[in-house]
Amino acid sequence: AVSWQLNRDNVPAVLEKEYYWLETLNEPGRYGSNGELQIERLGQFSLATAKLAVAEGYHYAAFAFSTGVPEPEDWEHPAMLEFLRYAGEHPDQVGVALHEYSLTADYITAGYPYLVGRFQALFAVCDKYGIPRPTVLITEWGWEYSDVPEPTAGVEDMAWAQFGGIAQRAHLLILPMRDYATSHYFIYTPGIGEIDPSIFMQPTPTFLYLESQPMPTPFPRPQHMP
Structure with a gap:
């Protein structure tokens, strides 16, 4: 509380x-x-907070997990x-906040x-247990900590899906993205039980011959609950 x-x-x-x-x-x-897995605690903390938020008429987004976190099986913990x-x-008052980064400006x-795209693992677990898919807010999204692509490539990446020294370069993406977003619709409703990551696979030359690995972020930035 x-x-x-x-x-x-x-x-x-x-x-x-x-x-x-x-x-x-x-x-x-x-x-x-303490070095111990805290998924249960996170679930309990977020549920208690969500109930307080709903009771007071607020909108609450839980977790805000970083890139590559949590592991898919963590969503299956009872808490x-x-x-x-x-x-x-x-769904109109409680959601899940996630951060998704590619960790490279190349693609x-x-x-x-x-x-x-890791949010799809969350949806798959909800489908498995017959739980309505929650509202998901991607509250951070991008490439890497200290770099962004050039505007043309960046807008292409954002169509598919100010920090420190990159603030000015990131600023160049704002107007092109605004124009793109106001002139295009993004509608896809896969439905329960139809998780298929290949639907959104971007067929860019830079992705050829590269294999995805089912692992968490190679640069974890663990932080702890208050």
Whole structure:
């Protein structure tokens, strides 16, 4: 309750709560500060926070896992399934926040669907257990920590799917992406039980002869819950 109150009260009062989603975590690791797996704790924490948010009329996005996290089987933990059921019952107020990066500026499909596209593993678990797919917010998306592609290539990557020294270069992508987004529709409803990552595979020359590996991010940035 304290974590929720601190995050809620940190939002400027002029913002109307129906227009934004609150995240109370940022890239928690699979393992806690004691070195033990904390998936159960994350599920319990997020469910309790979600119930507080719903009771007060807020929109809550849980977890905000980093690239390559969690492992697909983590979603099947009983505590996670309990949270997902609640999220599935409250799609307009409770969601799952995820961060997806390719970890290279060369091509966005590097490691697909284990880096970008990893959200499909979550949907597959929900389908397996008959849980409505929750609202998923990709609250961070991109290439790598300190680099972005040139605008033309970057817009192509974003069509498929300001930080530090790259802020000015990233800024060049804003107007082209705005123009593209306002002139194209993106509609695909696969339905329950139809997870097929190959549907979204980008057939770019840079992806030829590269094989995806079912592994977490090679550069984990574990952080711990408050």
